[in-house]
Amino acid sequence: MNADRRFPIRLDLKHGTVDMSHGAGGRAMAQLIAEVFQVHLDNDLLRQGNDQALFSPPPGRLVISTDGHVVAPLFFPGGDIGCLSVHGTINDVAMAGARPLYLAAGFILEEGYPLKDLVRIVESMAAAANAAGVPVVTGDTKVVERGKGDGVFITTTGIGVVPAGLTISGDQARPGDAILVSGSLGDHGVAILSKRENLGFEVEIRSDTAALHTLVAAMVAAVPDLHCLRDPTRGGLATTLNELAHQSGVGMRIRESAIPIRPEVSAACELLGLDPLYVANEGKLIAICPAERAADLLAVMRAHPLGTAASRIGEVVADPYRFVQMETRFGGSRIVDWLAGEQLPRIC
């Protein structure tokens, strides 16, 4: 007998599957929310049980960001769509220098998706949100017919508050500034690819998916005059640097030898004809700061568990064409352009 009188029989979380009634707004949906979502994501604001969460914001400027997650496969080495959807949005909020406060989550479930896998995903989300201290306070569930989705899509929205005195934005890079990255590049994209159809690698490469807000908090506390922060997700380092160069109206020069890339990621990219500079990351950030602050910032980053392999990779330069150029390890130089087309679909 179920404790909740509305639902005399519990959901079969071992063998059951999502069906259309779970998105229809009736009792079945209420049961799915109660027994799958609320039980794991539980917190005071979610327990209000309304279609919205009501709270008083702390003083300061608020930021809001939203991110849809459609990764395939849903479970991959080092993570799954659940924790990814928490980390991704926390990071987008944190890249303003903000302290993330709350998340909202929208689920699109495909008819026939196993409930036991859905529970795994929600547990992973809950664990990530708890670890980050950023609760999921409101949500929504929809179900689409079999064949009209791909298991689970999750959209998360986050809000955060920016400490006074910070002006971190993609348009703040200035010639002479230093460019830093927080660690090795390409891990997430290669981890996803390694589990795609038929590409078995002997070495397991794990996604770097992680919430970066505590790293950011340490960085902005030490160097409040930080100019830019951005997480190089889809399109990788190359595309993110081009975005920043374009927004700030500057060029960039980076050194290939200073860019941290794991040997196994580099080898996998070599084999598959990918350029690791274009491969996605989910737990790394790029920071741009005045050159004289770079040593302090690097020290703070390296002292944080998510920045131990941080590296200063180059400088911002004046360039009306806004090119990102790289001194190759080989001694030549080349443009590092925006990603064209799509290197790998459905990675986050």
Next chain:
Amino acid sequence: MKYVDEFRDEHLARGLAEAIDAAAGRGREYRLMEFCGGHTHAIFRYGVQDLMPPNVRFIHGPGCPVCVLPMARIDHAIALAAQHRVTLCTYADLMRVPASERQSLLKAKAAGADIRMVYSTQDALRIARADPARQVVFFAIGFETTTPPTAVAAKTARAEGLANFSIFCNHVLTPPALRTILATAGPDGVQLDGILGPSHVSTVIGSQPYAFVPTEFGKPLVIAGFEPLDVMQSALLLIRQINDGRCAVENQYTRAVTADGNRKAQALMAEVFTTRDTFEWRGLGFLPNSALRLADAYADLDAEQRFAVDVGPVREVKGCECPAILRGVKEPTDCKLFGTVCTPDNPMGSCMVSSEGACAAYWSYGRFRAPRVS
């Protein structure tokens, strides 16, 4: 990375650059055509041109399989998928190659055609095995390098009795293309002093098929690996031949290429394929005996025989200079479309699609060197 980093060592590169600088006499130009897109890619990705003296110039050759595929063949592939509702399996590079009427495989896929990106012929076979009710066509392209795997796929399909698998064959041969380039070289064509010969192709066919290059055309050829040090060392070998007035086929890529090549792969190709009388190459036109089709014994696996398609006339993009660029006569920056309406995001010609294409390499890696358009 073992066996890779050694061939990208900057100290060795500096040593080679000094040797090239010393060897390349200032009185003349050295115009070296790198045949393969793999060479072009390495030159741009590692900035090899930066390490060359100004009188040593690389001219980009036609050895990019995606670039030389004529539009008519993409039109044909789209028709296979659209008119016969087959599952078309293709390498990712082909997805964005422009077809007639602003079409491409990517757009055909978006419009509902079942087109899948695969990494190898084995993936295509797997798709065919999984769904016996569906006709699965493998879009085979490439030079001699990728031909043996297609031959293996044909033999596998035959052995397993995979009745729903067939091959749309577009494999082409390197020596006829090289011959055409050399036959049209000179004041009206491309001017070149030596050739960096194919590397991976030569692992299959060996170095012997290039003997005609020095004997008939009086040009030196050095079979060159795809790593940047390979390219530099091969350039040095060519410069030395040119300086000495010698003219021979030399093999820089000895770690993989022999005179006779891979006999087993050659036997496979000979069993499964036969030479077409003629085949169209983008940029080079119709070349006799320059491409392969499935041999009569494997005709039942030939998608061109299995499915009749109705294809309209080919509509090339006006102003696209891919043909001249593929012959080495023009540089990407000579094309009016380059960087204006033709970019990797919106390619008008095949050279802007593949990472081995000269236009894509110029755009992605070398734009800052090109004259800037205001």
